[in-house]
Amino acid sequence: MRFTENFSLREFRCRCGCGIEREHVEDLRETAEMCQRARDLIGWPLIVRTGVRCDEYNRQCGGAKRSQHLPSQGARAADLVLMDGEGKPTLEEFWVILQANRDAIGFNGAGYYKRPPSDPRPSFIHIDRRPGRYAEWGNGRPAMRRG
Ligand SMILES: [Zn+2]
Incomplete structure (x- = not known):
């Protein structure tokens, strides 16, 4: 199921294979639309490294108890990796563009996960559409000043 020009439901599926994403299509469509706006701006x-996570898989992978990836929280989060290729932006550049366009993209939580070269896991940025107060975290993230 295609959500936007560049994102489909499959990319947001729970990685344990449980299929829970099919029960949260409308929430995930909104999350995909947020990701598409980020993709267009960068x-x-x-x-999408992680979209929705069922409770069990979230426990297995050590996710936060009230992770925004959970269906009970609205499946509002995506962990995004930059595709490899010549001219690939750095994670820092990605972060700066996201932050400069927070309102236009429509995220309200952001986490910066830069891995050292020795780490086989990819670096990524988490964004989510949580309600309420803006939240931001991550070691080494570029400092941003909002005007
Ligand atoms: Zn699952």
Whole structure:
């Protein structure tokens, strides 16, 4: 099921294979629309590393108890990896573009996960559409001043 020009339901599926994403299509469509706005602004392909996570899989992978990836929280989060390729923006550049366009993209939580080269896991940025107060975290994230 295609949600937007560059994102489909499959990319947001729970990685344990439980199929729970099919019960949260409308929430995930809104999350995909947020990701599409980010993708359009950065002008570079983004890979969804994590979309929705069922409770059990969230426990297995050590996710926060009230993770925004959970259906009970509205499946509002995506962890985004920059696709490899010549001219790939850095994670820092991605962060800065996101932050400069927070309102236009429509995220209200952001986490910066830069891995050292020795770490086989990819670096990624988490964004989510949580209600309420803006939340931001991550070691080494570029400092931003909002005007
Ligand atoms: Zn699952």
